[in-house]
Amino acid sequence: MTETELSLERLLFNLNTLAELGEEITSPKDFTRVVKSSLYMVMGSFSSSRGAIFQHENGSGSYVPIASKGLGDIGGLKLKLNDEAVSELLKRREPVDLSSGGAGLLGAARETLEKIDARVLACLTVKDELLGLIAINGKFSGEPFTVYDFQLLSVMSQHISFSLHSHSLLMKLMHKYTENKNLYENLRRIYYDTIHAFAAAIDAKDSYTRGHSHRVSAYSAALAREMGWSNDEVEGIRIAGLLHDIGKITVDKTIINKASPLTSYECRELNSHPVIGYEILSKIKFPWKGIPMMTRNHHEKVDGTGYPDRLRKSEIPIGARIMALVDAFDAMTTDRPYRPRLSFREAICEVRDNWNRQFDPEVVHPFISVIRKEVRRETDNPTIVPLLQEEIDGASLNRLLDGFPRA
Amino acid sequence: MVKRYRNFKELGDTVVLYPDDYINDIEGEKLEDLCASYLDRGFRKIVVDFSETELINSIGVSILIGVIEKVRERDANIYFSGLKRVNYDIFSIVGLTKHIRIFETEEDALGSGSKPVGQAVL
Numbered sequence: 373m374t375e376t377e378l379s380l381e382r383l384l385f386n387l388n389t390l391a392e393l394g395e396e397i398t399s400p401k402d403f404t405r406v407v408k409s410s411l412y413m414v415m416g417s418f419s420s421s422r423g424a425i426f427q428h429e430n431g432s433g434s435y436v437p438i439a440s441k442g443l444g445d446i447g448g449l450k451l452k453l454n455d456e457a458v459s460e461l462l463k464r465r466e467p468v469d470l471s472s473g474g475a476g477l478l479g480a481a482r483e484t485l486e487k488i489d490a491r492v493l494a495c496l497t498v499k500d501e502l503l504g505l506i507a508i509n510g511k512f513s514g515e516p517f518t519v520y521d522f523q524l525l526s527v528m529s530q531h532i533s534f535s536l537h538s539h540s541l542l543m544k545l546m547h548k549y550t551e552n553k554n555l556y557e558n559l560r561r562i563y564y565d566t567i568h569a570f571a572a573a574i575d576a577k578d579s580y581t582r583g584h585s586h587r588v589s590a591y592s593a594a595l596a597r598e599m600g601w602s603n604d605e606v607e608g609i610r611i612a613g614l615l616h617d618i619g620k621i622t623v624d625k626t627i628i629n630k631a632s633p634l635t636s637y638e639c640r641e642l643n644s645h646p647v648i649g650y651e652i653l654s655k656i657k658f659p660w661k662g663i664p665m666m667t668r669n670h671h672e673k674v675d676g677t678g679y680p681d682r683l684r685k686s687e688i689p690i691g692a693r694i695m696a697l698v699d700a701f702d703a704m705t706t707d708r709p710y711r712p713r714l715s716f717r718e719a720i721c722e723v724r725d726n727w728n729r730q731f732d733p734e735v736v737h738p739f740i741s742v743i744r745k746e747v748r749r750e751t752d753n754p755t756i757v758p759l760l761q762e763e764i765d766g767a768s769l770n771r772l773l774d775g776f777p778r779a
Numbered sequence: 780m781v782k783r784y785r786n787f788k789e790l791g792d793t794v795v796l797y798p799d800d801y802i803n804d805i806e807g808e809k810l811e812d813l814c815a816s817y818l819d820r821g822f823r824k825i826v827v828d829f830s831e832t833e834l835i836n837s838i839g840v841s842i843l844i845g846v847i848e849k850v851r852e853r854d855a856n857i858y859f860s861g862l863k864r865v866n867y868d869i870f871s872i873v874g875l876t877k878h879i880r881i882f883e884t885e886e887d888a889l890g891s892g893s894k895p896v897g898q899a900v901l
Contacts (some may be wrong), residue, residue, distance in 0.1 A: 373868065378871065378872065381868050385837070385872050385873075388836065389837040390802075392837070405805065412838040412841040413837045413841070415835075415837075415841040416837030416839065416840035416841035416842075417837045417840075418873075419840065419844060419874055419875065420841075420844075421845065443843065511874060512844050512847075512873070513874025513875070513877060513878060514874075550873070557892050581880060602889055623823060644818050654874060662816070775813060
């Protein structure tokens with residue numbers, strides 16, 4: 373091959389390498405692989421047998437290896453560059469020939485570069501930031517680096533800088549995302565803790581109803597899930613269950629705990645809690661729909677005799693119909709100041725007797741279905757049966773449910 | 780005894796390696812690993828036959844330099860054979876032809892008296 377032919381072949385080889393490098397750095401491949409391939413391309417272009425790419429390590433002012441070849445394990449190696457050296461490298465822009473006095477400006481990093489037999493150092497920069505460095509040893513052929521080699525290395529470095537910059541931006545974005553995600557998780561935890569604290573405050577007013585809000589919340593969620601609600605909707609009714617009695621905060625404790633029949637004034641006071649609860653909750657912008665209305669209407673009855681709005685069946689929000697059933701069911705199956713708890717059998721009979729009067733059949737049937745599945749151990753996380761204060765066996769449940777009105 | 784596999788052939792203390800049709804990404808490094816394992820097992824002469832290799836790019840060059848370095852470190856011998864013109868030209872561009880003995884065919888590389896096509900220094 374003549375000298376001219378060799379020059380032309382070299383030009384084509386280098387153009388091809390640049391094209392491949394461009395393709396590599398814009399590929400969706402793993403960053404580590406992209407950097408490694410890029411280093412190999414640089415080393416192959418200059419027939420170097422040893423080389424490494426260093427990346428700026430945030431906070432330490434050091435540059436750490438992210439890819440290397442022919443150097444064994446250099447994981448612990450760091451290039452420490454002071455501000456002066458960084459500023460000098462940024463000013464130069466061009467690759468530094470370390471064998472001809474160029475290393476003088478590098479300070480302590482010079483010794484490290486000598487250890488890895490580096491002959492040429494190229495800067496990876498974007499704007500005025502030194503993102504990283506490429507260090508390679510001399511050519512395998514022993515030939516010196518030419519001006520043309522430095523120009524080629526400079527162009528290759530610009531390509532690799534782009535990749536490093538994009539990755540650095542992506543990492544910053546990921547960091548921000550993780551930060552925001554953690555912040556959101558913390559806020560979410562505080563939000564839930566606050567709601568639970570409210571629920572505890574509501575239940576604390578009545579020694580008999582301790583845990584009532586939590587049970588209504590859990591029962592409502594189990595029933596809504598059985599009815600095919602989405603996870604988000606289930607979460608909404610779970611929260612509504614915790615807060616459905618929040619209006620009781622303003623009701624006198626003596627009325628709530630009174631064992632004897634209430635006077636009409638006391639009755640009015642107690643029955644005002646759904647509306648007061650609604651007024652409290654409607655001022656809060658919940659991420660779930662319908663919580664204030666579920667609270668307002670959880671004492672409505674499908675025959676229109678409930679309160680406060682005397683709504684009939686389909687006028688009552690479905691969430692409120694669910695809560696009306698589980699609220700009454702929990703009230704029946706726990707002790708009250710004015711009566712001891714009913715047995716599960718008695719409670720189910722009450723539900724059956726008030727089927728389509730107080731309780732909506734569309735809600736009662738899935739409720740029975742959940743209980744049946746829990747008794748038969750057909751569900752992974754039973755919610756209702758474990759909270760009842762008695763054992764229920766499948767055979768007696770079947771007998772109990774025989775003759776229950778069909779939907 | 781000659782043992783011929785898809786990617787290599789063993790003849791006494793010599794092994795002939797047959798790289799893939801392309802040595803153009805870092806997957807090609809397995810050639811370097813294969814070479815190192817033969818040196819570990821005491822093989823003294825390595826022939827890399829490129830007759831099936833269509834293209835070697837800059838990554839491939841870098842990998843092959845790694846192979847040569849490994850052989851040199853162990854004072855063993857390495858020869859190339861079967862290079863297509865385009866790949867031979869690439870080796871010329873990066874100066875490899877001056878540092879490694881390159882033969883027309885695998886048989887030439889295995890035979891002791893044949894004249895190499897590359898002007899190797901070593």
